[in-house]
Amino acid sequence: MLSRTSQYAIRALAYLAMRERGHWVLTRQIAAALDIPSPFLAKVLQTLAVAGILESQRGRNGGFRLVRNPDRLPLFDIVEAFDKLGPGRLCVLGQKVCSDETACPLHHTWKHSLNSFRHRLQTTTLTELSQHPNALGFPSPKPIADAVAPDFHKAG
Amino acid sequence: MLSRTSQYAIRALAYLAMRERGHWVLTRQIAAALDIPSPFLAKVLQTLAVAGILESQRGRNGGFRLVRNPDRLPLFDIVEAFDKLGPGRLCVLGQKVCSDETACPLHHTWKHSLNSFRHRLQTTTLTELSQHPNALGFPSPKPIADAVAPDFHKAG
DNA sequence: AGAAAAAAAGACATCCATATCGAAAAGTCC
DNA sequence: GGACTTTTCGATATGGATGTCTTTTTTTCT
Structure with missing residues (x-):
């Protein structure tokens, strides 16, 4: 349903929303904290930058940071950068002709389920997500402190 | 959501439910009528036979046919032969720990959408599906007659 | 028995999402 | 300016789903 790429993006942004005070965070740091392959995450973050x-x-003391306030960032915007969930995009039976008029047998049920999920993505902000106790994939927010590089404090 | 393999299976069985009077139907014939790669469909049908x-x-005048009455065949049974939709199987955020107790932020919404869709698959029979005007992926049941091999009539 | 027809089975090819690697470009600090 | 750090970019590898091809086995027809 959501590609792994989208999943990585959501978790990485939730991590940023927790730490964000306007300073830059390294790809490496996020990858280590969330156990995501670092080179792959780099591309995900780059796509999010383009979006x-x-x-x-770039360069020393560089990294990534959020542009908008996470209050203003619906999960849907994140997912849309990778998976196209636009209405009418995909028929659950894989039929070429499948619209409201020429519906496949499962069209309406599927459309309802998809709409419900899409609505949830549109109305949930990154802030709300990041405040959830299990936002990152593990219960405790403990690992964050450990993942900070030694010279990161010096810079901040 | 549904793999292409499941989609092929559903469409092929809908086709059989339409023609079924107890006699055998060739892979080739189904594949031609539904525009599915014949060798691939052969494996799909074989899996359905094992299921x-x-x-x-086998042999001359062989082929495939339904075991049960399509009235007694929920779509869920078809899908389950290929895609595992069992409850608690997959977290939409890809988190390893995600249950009702340790839920990811989207767990409940996702579970609801999935349950709704799964319920639809469990309560819809192959007969109901095949009676839908667009069950096969194209509006008219016309192509069926054309797809019948010449010497098929002789045998029937 | 022999020929033909069809499923069964397995080897192989292709495609795409995912993942890895290395080099180039850009920025920072001394 | 030069060393260093980090993103950016492109090439390449991998695994699973999908698709193709060939051989074997089983059955029927003549």
């Missing part, structure tokens, strides 16, 4: 959700800073 | 949904007959 206008993140901004990037 | 006890179809029975097969």
Whole structure:
């Protein structure tokens, strides 16, 4: 339903929303904290930068940070950068002709389920998600502190 | 959501439910009528035979036919032969720990959508599906007659 | 018995999402 | 300016779903 790429994006942004005070966070740091392959996450973050959700800073003390306030960022915007969930995009039976008029036998049920899920993505903000106790995939927010690089404090 | 393999299976069985009077139907014939790659469909049908949904007959005048009355065949049984939709199987955020107790932020919404869809699959029979005007992926049942091999009539 | 027809079975090819690697470009700090 | 750090970019590898091809086995017809 959601590709792994979307899942990585959501978790990485939730992580950023927790730490974000306007300073830059390294790909490496996020990857270590969330147990995501670092080179792959780099591309995910880059896509999010192109999509206008993140901004990037190269060079020493660079990294990524959120552009908008996470209050203003619906999960749908994140997912849409990777998986197209637009209405009428996909027929659950894989039929080429499947619209409200020429519906496949499962069209209406499927449309209802998909709409319900899409609505949830549109109305849930990144802030709400990141406040959930299990937002990152493990119960405790403990690992965050451990993942911070030694010279990160010096810079902040 | 449904793999293409499941989609092929559903459409092929709908086709059989329409023609079924107890005689055998060729893979080739189904594949031609539904525009599915014939060798691939052969494997799909074979899996359905192992699952006890179809029975097969080798040799001349052989083919496949339904075991049960399609009235007694919920779509869920078809899908389950290929895609595991069992409850608690998959977390939409891809988290390893995600149950009713340790839920991910989208767990409940997702569970609701999935349950709703699964319920529809469990309560819809193959007969109901095949009676839908667009069951096969194209509006008219016309192509069926054309797809019948010349010497098929002789045998029937 | 022999030929033909069809499913069964397995080897192989292709495609795409995922993942990895290395080099280039850009920025920072001394 | 030069060393270093980090993103950016492109090439490449991998695994699973999908698709193709060939051989074997079983059955029927003549």
